[in-house]
Amino acid sequence: MAATECVRLTYAFDAYCPWCYGFGPTLRSFAQDNAHRIRLHIRSAGLSTGARARPVSAHPRMAEECERVTRLTGVGFGAGFSRALTDGTTVADSTAAAAGLALLYGQADEVGVEHLDAAEAVQQAWFVDGRSLADPEVYHDIAAGLGLDASSVTAAYASPEPWEQARADFRALRRLHVTTYPTLLLHTAHGAGRLGGAASTAASLTAALDQCLAGAFPRPSSTHPDPLPPQPPPPEGELS
Template sequence: MASTETASLTYAFDAYCAWCFGFGPTLRAFAEDNAHRTRIAVVSAGLYAGARALPIAAHPHLSAERGTITRLTGATFGTGYDRALSRGTTVLDSAAAATGLAALRDQPGISELDATEAMQRAWFVDGRSLSDAEVYRETAVALGLDADAVTAAFDSPAGRVKARADFRTLRRLRVLSYPTLLLDTAHGADQLGGAGSTAASLTAALDQRLTTNIPQALFHALPSQGEPS
């Protein structure tokens, strides 16, 4: 019999990761199917941080990757994103995006998946920079949050501290690619799946973990996904 305890999961995510955008509907379906027994925390990665925080033109692989992701996941990229790719001037700064997620995530009553989906729509559909505080103000309003509190948190130095803490968490967990969904266990972080998973395969993996006492090995990176700097 499967455990009735609530399982804690960690979603390793980068708001600028196109594979994460493609994985979003799968994760949403899995979360809804297993809402009675799971709690998912979203942790930001530093895919485009430090020396990799450059204009989109410096990452030419993104244009080709777009078609592959659409073919494999059905993700629909918006005209705003297409324009941003064509202009090539938007700086992809994962530290700013992680700060924005932290600002949203800290608000009472927030659904972390709702926040991540809103951020992904802002970039991959509308082509809006995730370094723009107005994106988080509008997201806060749409999610019924305190917009002033969210923008103040985004502008606060403490927000960057929380972003760096997210990066350290994923390094400590040895996450090497995104998206990755992990089950938190007494033995460490155990990978359930990533970009190539379906909601059904994630549920099956969770069933297996919750019905065995055998410690699971730490995960291995999946191919063809966003990788950290």
């Protein structure tokens, strides 16, 4: 594979997954460092759908898990998020978040805004501000901040299309056998394989990519033996 050829990467993440939030700065740095040779496609994972979409009070160890994320990655969680955990009533519905992201991505494509910017803004809304990702006003405010058509995003949120796109993302990741998040997949002639893990640094991801492009590791799933923290269980519910 020529060094100048752009390779395709799929990033599987869930807006309610604290490990994905912790991985965000690493992914951002990696994507910027390698912008000349990668095409990054972001898909929502559907961690909490159907019967798994429950109030955060049903996850009593969430605060402890977030502390582990901070220790590993250095990311901080906001006061609004802490209040939301204490209150416990917000339902972590990954389908609602994925639908909002689908709307933002659609408009972002029209004006040249990066999907990663939209994904990060949605994560900030929850993990910093503690806002429910089922609230259309979240996507209105994010769209406005990104220079998109905020009123159009709000109006379209209740339509079937973004929800259908969300479920299509879930099915696509299931076909790729992705069951833990965050997952970064490198697509080669040998298929899709995992590149790094939640404990990776931007430098280690770049080194693993270099090895793949040099042909040293024909199967990217074996490129980098990063130690992974315990991951959430596979998504269940609305996948088909």
